Amino acid sequence: MTQTREEFEARLRRIGEERYHDKHPFHHLLHGGRCTPDQVRAWVINRYYYQSRIPMKDAAFMSRVEDPKLRRAWRSRIEDHDGTAENEGGIARWLKLAEAVGLDPDYVASGVGILPATKFAVDAYVRFVRDKTLLEAVASSLTELFAPKIHAERIEGLLANYDFADDVSMSYFRKRLSEAPKDVAFGLAWVLDHADTREKQDAAAAALTFKTDVLWAQLDALYSAYVEPARIPPGGWVPGEGMALARAS
């Protein structure tokens, strides 16, 4: 039977409560100040790959949308990450975090050292959005319902526990606190409006579940590679690589 709007929204929110990556042990280490500097660097390098692919998946999405109103509502997502004349954008802000943790931002932007499983997971997300129905594509972005809470926890945890954390290095997360809510309010309303049969509701819920897997798998890859007993796979970043050269003072 088709769920009511309220039942269906509650079902989507439950997926986040049960499966969102705020529950991953790597995030507990990171936010609790228990990561070594190299573990933080590995997270910054690998998470960059996700950041770099987000606007590509949004462009893939928009290329399939025939309704100009929907494209118009969506396009700020690309600008939020790539920037505009007035706003440097999320990718540039992420690279400031990279610098703050001692990495060479050009190395991070090169994509060298990304773990294989991170690539598989993130590339699967881009393909999913490119190939599935528009409803599934929008539903897969709804993990952002749960992101402001983790961003707030992260700002607090990193500021309390690590010397590199300051207003500049945290600017990516602070900015997302104002950007994400408008995107997700639109995305949620769109999914609730368009999932008007039980079959579509099931497909949207499966898409959101898939996306929680994309996020979880990235942290599993990090944990396995960089937390004892660390097992860095071939091609993965090796501590010491990609560091910013010490500047002569």
Ligand SMILES: O=C(O)c1cc(C(=O)O)c2c(n1)C(=O)C(=O)c1cc(C(=O)O)[nH]c1-2
């Ligand atoms: O730090 C996080 O935990 C986190 C999670 C997610 C998410 O839930 O996919 C996004 C972000 N951050 C984020 O910063 C971001 O710009 C973003 C875009 C999207 C998306 O699927 O379109 N998710 C996320």
